[in-house]
Amino acid sequence: MQRLSLKDTALVESHRTEARLNALTDTANRLTASALPVARSASTASIGTQNVRVFQERESNNTIATANNIGGILFTGDRQTRTVAIQGNASRFNQDFFRFLPGNQATSAIELKTSTPGISFSVYKDANFNRQVDAGELVASGSSINLEAVRDQELYVAVRSSSLTARNYSVDLIAKPGVGNESEPNNLSSQAKDVGNILARRSYQGVIGGRTSITQDPNDWFKFNVTSTRQVSISFSDRNFDNTSRADLFLRRDTTGDGFPNQIIASSRSVPGRPSSHNIQQTLAAGTYFIQASAFQGQVNYNLSFSAN
Ligand SMILES: [Ca+2]
Ligand SMILES: [Ca+2]
Ligand SMILES: [Ca+2]
Ligand SMILES: [Ca+2]
Missing domain, CATH: 2.60.120.380 (Jelly Rolls)
Known part of the structure; x- marks a missing residue:
């Protein structure tokens, strides 16, 4: 019984988080609309559409518990592909964690890619909501990632660098709505x-x-x-x-x-x-x-x- 009530608590918390993240998405996307010209000029060559928002990392973010919150990527009912251009700085000794939701009712395709050498990704789900990486919570890893995601699936990505010295990177987190x-x-x-x-x-x-x-x-x-x-x-x-x-x-x-x-x-x-x-x-x-x-x-x-x- 104890275990069941903990689960329920976690679920309620997850719903609250989702509601917060969805609210954040709508705010972030509204802000993006006005901030876009600046963001575009400051961002990478891969950014050429209106559906891009730049997300600057904030240290410290070396664990799931301290992950930077990107929020939702897609609007509710969104039919357009949207990109979050993550900009940060990492080394072999300093990884960066980010939290996001696809942010759409439909199933969506999530892509992670970068043109920065030495960068790789691991995507996690925190299935038991304990803000730690446990066995079975790794969803995908590699230097580029494609996966299917759903609105209520909160995901984390760790950006890792093979460089011994700290280097700037740019990563595109792309969500494409669809079935x-x-x-x-x-x-x-x-x-x-x-x-x-x-x-x-x-x-x-x-x-x-x-x-x-x-x-x-x-x-x-x-x-x-x-x-x-x-x-x-x-x-x-x-x-x-x-x-x-x-x-x-x-x-x-x-x-x-x-x-x-x-x-x-x-x-x-x-x-x-x-x-x-x-x-x-x-x-x-x-x-x-x-x-x-x-x-x-x-x-x-x-x-x-x-x-x-
Ligand atoms: Ca960093
Ligand atoms: Ca970090
Ligand atoms: Ca079949
Ligand atoms: Ca079959």
């Missing part, structure tokens, strides 16, 4: 794409079945979790129905603890001659759940979205 994609292989539940904790709406595109045989791509599995009892909505639609393409949708969970989602909680079956359209609404207790999109006939190009209230 995510399924990730093959995902024909087995053990290969399910993990879309994480669903709070805001999450959308994905994919293809199942096959033109000649549905066995080419029989299933697309996704999994998600909710951290407290929530009304969850899942919708599936066929983007380009060709009169024969059909797919079914199942909401499942593992009740035996072996990892296989044996129990079907809800299902929606396709109808001959009609585009596959499924809406599953279910009140779910805290836990991990699986979605199985299953090919029935032909090839289906689908949209799949999740939300929780």
Whole structure:
């Protein structure tokens, strides 16, 4: 019980943080609009559009607990790609941590890149909200990074330099709004794409079945979790129905603890001659759940979205 209440506290805190960050984003973006000409002249060659704001680091920021807060990158409902140009100074002995949210309801693509030699990145999520890096919290690392992110996923990036002496760097943190994609292989539940904790709406595109045989791509599995009892909505639609393409949708969970989602909680079956359209609404207790999109006939190009209230 103790552990549960701590989690709930962390979640509430996370929501508060999100609200604060979203407010910060809107303020920051409004400020950017007026400050832009100055920012552009002071920034790097990679900055050529209006959708750039410059973020100057502030020491000390050597740990997640002291990370500089960039806030959200995208506006709510934003359809434009936006860049935060981070400018700082680092050495092998002085790394810089930054905190950000994609800041948009839709899934977004996050890119980190730099033209400064010797700079590399590590992206973390602070899954247990303890402001420390724990095992399993590294999301990606490298000298450039591309990842899929969602609005309510707060992320941290560590900028590291291989230089023994302190050097200036410039890093572009780019957020592109849009939907995510399924990730093959995902024909087995053990290969399910993990879309994480669903709070805001999450959308994905994919293809199942096959033109000649549905066995080419029989299933697309996704999994998600909710951290407290929530009304969850899942919708599936066929983007380009060709009169024969059909797919079914199942909401499942593992009740035996072996990892296989044996129990079907809800299902929606396709109808001959009609585009596959499924809406599953279910009140779910805290836990991990699986979605199985299953090919029935032909090839289906689908949209799949999740939300929780
Ligand atoms: Ca620094
Ligand atoms: Ca630092
Ligand atoms: Ca697929
Ligand atoms: Ca598949």
